[in-house]
Amino acid sequence: MTTQHDCLALDAADPLAALRGQFSLPAGITYLDGNSLGARPKAALRRAHDVLEAEWGDGLICSWNTAGWYDLPSRLGDKLAPLVGAGKGEVVITDSTSVNLFKALAAAIKLQANHPERAQRRTIVTERDSFPTDIYMAQGIIEWLDRGYTLQLLDSWDQLPAALHDDVAVVMLTHVNYRTGRMFDMPAVTAQAHEAGALMIWDLAHSAGAVEVDLRAAQADFAVGCTYKYLNGGPGAPAFIWVPERHQADFSQPLSGWWAHRQPFAMQASFVPAAGIRRAMCGTQPIASLALIECGLDVFDLVTMAALRRKSLALSDLFIALVEEHCGAHGLELVTPLAHAERGSHVSFSHRHGYAVMQSLIAHGVIGDYREPHVMRFGFTPLYTSYSEVWGAVQTLKRILDEGDYQIDAARGAVT
Numbered sequence: 001m002t003t004q005h006d007c008l009a010l011d012a013a014d015p016l017a018a019l020r021g022q023f024s025l026p027a028g029i030t031y032l033d034g035n036s037l038g039a040r041p042k043a044a045l046r047r048a049h050d051v052l053e054a055e056w057g058d059g060l061i062c063s064w065n066t067a068g069w070y071d072l073p074s075r076l077g078d079k080l081a082p083l084v085g086a087g088k089g090e091v092v093i094t095d096s097t098s099v100n101l102f103k104a105l106a107a108a109i110k111l112q113a114n115h116p117e118r119a120q121r122r123t124i125v126t127e128r129d130s131f132p133t134d135i136y137m138a139q140g141i142i143e144w145l146d147r148g149y150t151l152q153l154l155d156s157w158d159q160l161p162a163a164l165h166d167d168v169a170v171v172m173l174t175h176v177n178y179r180t181g182r183m184f185d186m187p188a189v190t191a192q193a194h195e196a197g198a199l200m201i202w203d204l205a206h207s208a209g210a211v212e213v214d215l216r217a218a219q220a221d222f223a224v225g226c227t228y229k230y231l232n233g234g235p236g237a238p239a240f241i242w243v244p245e246r247h248q249a250d251f252s253q254p255l256s257g258w259w260a261h262r263q264p265f266a267m268q269a270s271f272v273p274a275a276g277i278r279r280a281m282c283g284t285q286p287i288a289s290l291a292l293i294e295c296g297l298d299v300f301d302l303v304t305m306a307a308l309r310r311k312s313l314a315l316s317d318l319f320i321a322l323v324e325e326h327c328g329a330h331g332l333e334l335v336t337p338l339a340h341a342e343r344g345s346h347v348s349f350s351h352r353h354g355y356a357v358m359q360s361l362i363a364h365g366v367i368g369d370y371r372e373p374h375v376m377r378f379g380f381t382p383l384y385t386s387y388s389e390v391w392g393a394v395q396t397l398k399r400i401l402d403e404g405d406y407q408i409d410a411a412r413g414a415v416t
């Protein structure tokens with residue numbers, strides 16, 4: 001049995017505790033939703049001010065050259081790269097995760113279509129439980145191509161081996177599932193896809209900055225992910241795309257805007273792709289938003305992913321144990337795997353009134369979120385979450401459930 005006193009002792013001994021000071025978090029709030037939108041690094045306010053006042057206000061158009069705006073997507077990509085096991089020159093921060101997925105899928109389909117033995121393959125495999133935008137982007141590209149491609153949706157992750165037949169061109173999976181928090185064994189699954197002759201694309205939205213990822217060691221083919229969750233880049237901050245060096249020369253994507261051109265300012269009438277990772281870009285980047293990502297990435301210089309992962313698992317283990325001990329009588333069902341190797345950095349419990357309970361939690365200062373059907377999600381971000389906050393969150397949940405202090409017919413906001 002863990003007590004509040006034990007949690008305070010864990011905080012006192014936590015080597016990462018001081019990192020919370022890097023973030024601006026409102027007093028009295030326990031923030032367990034860094035898996036949707038990370039907290040604001042304190043440094044971002046100053047950076048926003050500098051970008052708007054000095055770089056935009058004073059520097060005007062000259063800042064594309066003088067303030068490093070032009071190279072920002074690839075410079076920040078290099079800074080992010082070690083967090084996902086990518087090499088220098090292999091990551092660019094640009095566009096949204098959805099758009100980057102479109103580019104990666106298009107490039108993978110083309111690579112296979114140009115392969116002498118795989119050109120006839122027409123199946124793309126993903127999970128039915130993928131974050132919907134991944135499915136929608138695949139459906140969009142299939143419909144637009146109109147060349148007989150089909151999307152095979154797995155109803156359960158263990159159906160993958162059987163699904164890897166000789167028509168599969170591409171496997172596209174989310175490393176850590178947005179709803180369940182379940183994590184795939186990236187090297188093993190990538191190897192299975194390759195053995196079947198398929199290319200492997202990973203969506204790292206819930207992995208980057210949350211769990212240890214080594215894309216190069218896994219020999220994955222492409223990856224995408226967002227910066228606004230565990231990387232604390234800010235709402236709607238641009239996403240990233242990883243194209244390993246070995247695929248860059250053959251990486252061809254149809255959103256061939258001028259920022260992907262070898263010489264954008266040569267203003268030529270025909271498209272010639274840039275030699276390296278810049279060919280994964282499209283058009284002009286949102287500099288004000290992009291610049292803030294650096295403040296989130298800088299915090300990762302102060303810590304290792306191994307240390308973050310250790311604390312993340314300790315926080316989620318504690319949460320699961322406390323919920324089961326204190327709230328066990330209330331029909332909560334753990335959706336997230338218990339095995340560490342299969343768990344990301346958030347924990348989901350389903351409850352038949354999950355939405356209403358989550359709204360009550362939020363009203364009482366514990367912010368998580370809700371996903372259909374019935375799933376309450378709690379994200380653990382070891383950079384700024386303490387063990388005593390986990391204790392407090394579970395006590396609040398217990399009180400709400402014990403007292404039935406939630407409104408079953410609570411009106412829904414557009415974002416849940």
Ligand SMILES: Cc1ncc(COP(=O)(O)O)c(C=O)c1O
Nearest residue numbers: 096097098131133174178203205
């Ligand atoms: C797995 C996954 N992929 C993609 C996205 C979103 O993509 P976008 O940033 O394009 O909205 C999310 C969350 O929003 C996600 O959880």
Ligand SMILES: Nc1c(O)cccc1C(=O)C[C@H](N)C(=O)O
Nearest residue numbers: 035036037131178179205371415
């Ligand atoms: N991207 C989001 C948004 O635009 C609004 C609200 C939430 C989000 C999220 O990131 C949701 C998140 N990907 C999820 O796992 O559900």
